[in-house]
Amino acid sequence: MKNLDFAAAFDASPNPYVVMTPTFVILHANAAYLRVTGRALASIVDRSMFDAFPSTPDEHGSDESGMLLRESLERTVRLAKPDLLPLIRYDIAIDTPQGKVLDRRYWSATHTPLLGDDGRVLYVMQHTEDVTELQTLRQQQRVNDDLSQHDPQQTQQRLLQRAGALQEQNRLLHLEADLMRSLFAQAPGFMAFFRGPRHVFEMANTAYEALVARSGLVGTPLHEALPELQGQGLFELMNEVYATGKARLLAGRAVWLRSHDRPALEERFLDAVLQPVVEADGSVSGIFLQGHDITEQKRAQDELQRHREQLEHLVAERTQALRRSEEERLAMQAALHQSQKMEAIGKLTGGVAHDFNNVLQVIAGNLQLLRQASLEDAKTQRRVDSAMRGVERGAKLASHLLAFARKQPLAPVVLNVGKLVRNLDDMLRRALGETVELETVVGGGIWNTLADPNFLENALLNLAINARDAMQGRGKLTIEAGNASLDDAYAKMHSEVTAGQYVLIAVSDTGSGMDESILQQVFEPFFTTKAEGHGTGLGLSMVYGFVKQSGGHVKIYSEVGHGTTVKLYLPRSHEAELAEELPTVDLVTGGTETILVVEDDAQVRETVVELLSELGYRVLKAPDAQSALAVVESGVPIDLIFTDVVMPGPMRSPELARRAQALQPHVEVLFTSGYTENSIVHGGRLDPGVALLSKPYRRDDLARKVRHMLSNRRHVVRLEEQVSHLSAESMPADSGSRNRASLRLLVVEDNEEALAAVLELLEHLGHRPHGATSAEAALQALAHGTFDVLMTDVNLPGTSGTTLAHEAIALQPLQVVYATGMSQVPDGVPGALFLQKPFGLAEMDAVLQRTGQPQQHVPASQSGLL
Structure with a gap:
């Protein structure tokens, strides 16, 4: 019994069997079933029983046989019990020489449910017996009996009447069942x-x-x-x-x-x-x-109710809007007048600041020359230092005026305001004193913004000092930082506001507050409510100009006797926060290169010429851009043009720079100004590739800036000469470089010409270099690739090379090489190597041969490479 093949036994059975699903789809039939039905297995499998064996209506159109079969099968599935169908007529199509002919057949069928473990009907098995001959004999017997006992004609008539009545009854029942099924199927519910x-x-x-x-x-x-x-x-x-x-x-x-x-x-x-x-x-x-x-009806009702409520709300809003319309018109008119007034004051203060900075530059330059000439006279040195402090205070006032006029060259970076506010905590506490309580609240998930951190810190310090004075040294100051959105409705009420996402800084005090008349003037330069000698009136005007130039919005809320809240809205930035900058210093050095000074103010021009001459440079001078271009066209070799931005005449300074560099490609251009007028500053930021030294500047600042730019120029010239020489000679890499391992180098240099030359020289040495023009681009490269050496300049736009080096070694174990014109590199990475600009192929190859060896961190002046 263990080896009994039930499938084979099923197929070999002489009795006809067919197996169906609970929905009466044929799954299998044995040979006996196929033989009595005259079908092939493939022609009926996966078809419904009623599709594979369609019943044939009788002479009266009744399909009683199909109905009886369906009811028996449905009872089997519904009750999960066997069901017997004693007799059913089901004609079979047989093939004859004349084609397919229906052969009248009678059957007896037993339907047996096959159940699963859960009692559910899995299959239905039909056992079929052909009782056609038996049924024929019975009918013949009944006919014979009737003929022997009755008149044949009457018997036949009775049989016909009974058969007709039965057929009519079945037909009506069938029609009624069909109607009920149709009504059930087509019912709308x-x-x-x-x-x-x-x-x-x-x-x-x-x-x-x-x-x-x-x-x-x-x-x-x-x-x-x-x-x-x-x-x-x-x-x-x-x-x-x-x-x-x-x-x-x-x-x-x-x-x-x-x-x-x-x-x-x-x-x-x-x-x-x-x-x-x-x-x-x-x-x-x-x-x-x-x-x-009723979903659609429910939604329609909800929508109708919503519209009804909305309509009521709109009616109420419209009623209020009509009452407010005149007030809004007057408010907008006043806002326009205020905006025009602030714009006019801004132009005036910007012009004043420009002339003021030129005056300060003359004073500062001469004081610094006097300091150099009187190094042995301590008394004179003290007086010069005192005068320089006065110049610095004047420069600060001019800076505030330019900030209000939105003409101050900003250096915005992506920063986290929450971190900046926390870092200011100690400084603010010292400025406020012990009798003012300071509370700082920074919201979670605060966005980044794009702003100049130095100006933002100065703005918050100004607001804190104003609040301290309003509270007369006693009270509570609250600084809050978080995210905010200004919608279209708010932007409509404030024409200078662009709707969108902002970072909000709110400074609130418990001071005396201000009335409406004071609020109308509070941002104007030199307006102050403090006693004479206790304020310049430039603090809030600087805050206003800085925020506006940063693309933001300022709003003041104040109530007399209850205090004031100043809200600064700075636009949200989706960029990553800039890494914190490490300070860098350099020695003040001069040189022997030729510098062309272009300055329309004669006193400023002479002072600058003397400062540069004292540093050892050969100095040429011109009073305007047209004259300066004539000097360049004369063919005199010029290393650097130091030009004011704002000058009289038909030619502007940027045009002078463009034409000069076309004639002498390696000439450097350094701009200076106390008022930029958007000629080299757009959107509050210096144009790419522009170098600016703002007036008034110190001798040391001028010396460092000029030396850095000239060192870069010499570096580029030397690199290009070596690249040109290698290309002309078609020299292959030397055997030593071919035998050494190829290094993967990340080279960071903001001068694109220098970067291209360094990359070509490194490839000549057999290395695999990748270039980047900023620390931010370098960090992206480090995140996506692996390098052996980081070769970076120290002075980079944005994040410095020293900060980049610290972040790079935190990401990857690599060797750092500082390629710089600086004589000192503070806060460098221990074990770093140094390349003094200008360097060439031999110096670069010598340093790279030392990579991977233990190094001692020594000053650049002692490295043997400088």
Whole structure:
């Protein structure tokens, strides 16, 4: 018995068998079944029993045989019990020389359910017997009996009448059943019938299948067919109706169902009744569900209610708007007048600051020359230092004026305001004193902004000092930082505001407050409510100009006797925060190169010429751009042009720079100004590649800036000469470089010409270099690749080379090489190597040969390479 092949036994049985699914799809039939039906297995498998063996209506159009077969099969599935169909006529199509002909056949069928472990019907097996001959004999016998006992004509007439009546009755019943099925299927409301405690689908109409986005539900328990109903209380409700036999009404019940076009669940609203089906003995055999999907009606009602409320709200708003319209018009008119006034004052103060800075530059330059000439006279040195402090205070006032006029060259970087506010805590406490309580509140997840950190710190310090004075040294100052959004409605009320996301800094005090008349003038330069000699009136004007130039917005709220809140809105930046800068210093050195000074102010020009001459440079001078261009066109070799931005005449300084560099490609251009007029500053930032030294400047600042630019120039010239020489000679790399390992180098140099030359020389040495023009670009390269050596300049735009080096070695274990014109590199990475600009191929190769060897960190002047 262990080796019995049940499949083979099934196929070898002389009795006809066929196996179907609970939905009457044929899965298999044995040879005996195929033989008596005259079919091939492939022609009936996976087809419905009623499709594979369609019944033939009788003479009266009745399909009684098909109906009897279907009812027997459905009883088998519904009751999960065998069902006997003693006699059924089912004609079989047979092949004859004349074609297919229907052969009248009679059958006796037994339908047996095959159950799973859970009692659910998995398959239905039909055992069929052909009883055609037996039925024919019985009919003949009855006919013979009737003929022997009755008049043949009367017997025949009676039989015909009975057969006709029976056929008519069957026809009516069949029509009635078809009508009921059609009405059920086409009913506009959804309907379903569930049998048993597991709520197995017995019937489900088209509307129900459309509602649940499924078909073929018959024979499946509710919790398996619609698992998304779990947790919505509907399974429990069905159990309650089945257990109690009491109907339940659902009115506007929210149900989450799967939609047709996407897997996500969709909320639907239903009106439905759950009606128990009670048998004659009082037991509940199932549940009949009937209802309507009222989702659209519910949404329409909700939308109508929303529109009604919105309409009421709009009416109320419109009523208020009509009352406010005149006030808004007057307010906008006043705002326009205020804006025009502030713009006019800004132009005036910007012009004043320009001339003031030129005066300060003359004074500062001569004082510094006097200091150099009187190094042995301590008394004179003290007087010069005192005078220089006065110049610095004047420069600060001029800087405030330029900030208000939005003409101050800013150096904005991406920064985190929360971190900046926290770092200011100690300085603010010292400025406020012990009798003022300081509270700092920084919101979580604060955005970054693009602003000049030095000007922002100065603005917050000014606001804090103003608040301290308003509180007369006693009270509470609160600084809050967080995220804010200014919407279109707010922007409409404030014409200078662009709607969007901002970083907000609010400074609030508990001081005396201000009335409306003071608030109208509070941002104007030199306006102050303090006693004479206790304030310049430039603090708030500087704050106003700085925020406006940064693309932001300032708003003051104040109430007399209760205090003031100043809110600074700075635009949100989606860029990453700039790393904190490490300070760098360099010795003050001069040189012997030729510098062309272009300055329209004669006193400033002479002072600058003397300062540069004292540093050892050969100095040429010109009073305007036109004259300077004539000097350049004369062919005199010039290393650097030091030119004011604002000068009289038809030619502007940027045009002079462009034409001079076209004639002498290696000439450097350094701009100076106390008022830039947007010629080299746009959007509050210097144009790319522009070098600027703001007036008034110190001798040391001028010396460092000029030396840095000239060192870079010499460096570029030397590199290009070596690249040109190698290209002309077509020299291959020397054997030593070929035998050494190839290094992966990340070279960081903001001068693109120098960078291109260094990369070409490194490739000549057999290395694999990658270039970057800023520390930010270098950090991105480090995040996506691996390098052996970082070769970086120290003076870079944005993050310095020393800061980059510290961050780089935190990311990767690599050797750092500083390629710089500086004589000292503070806060360098221990073990770093140095290349003094200008360097060439031999110096660079010598340093790279030392990479990977233990190094001692020594000053550049002692490295043997400088």
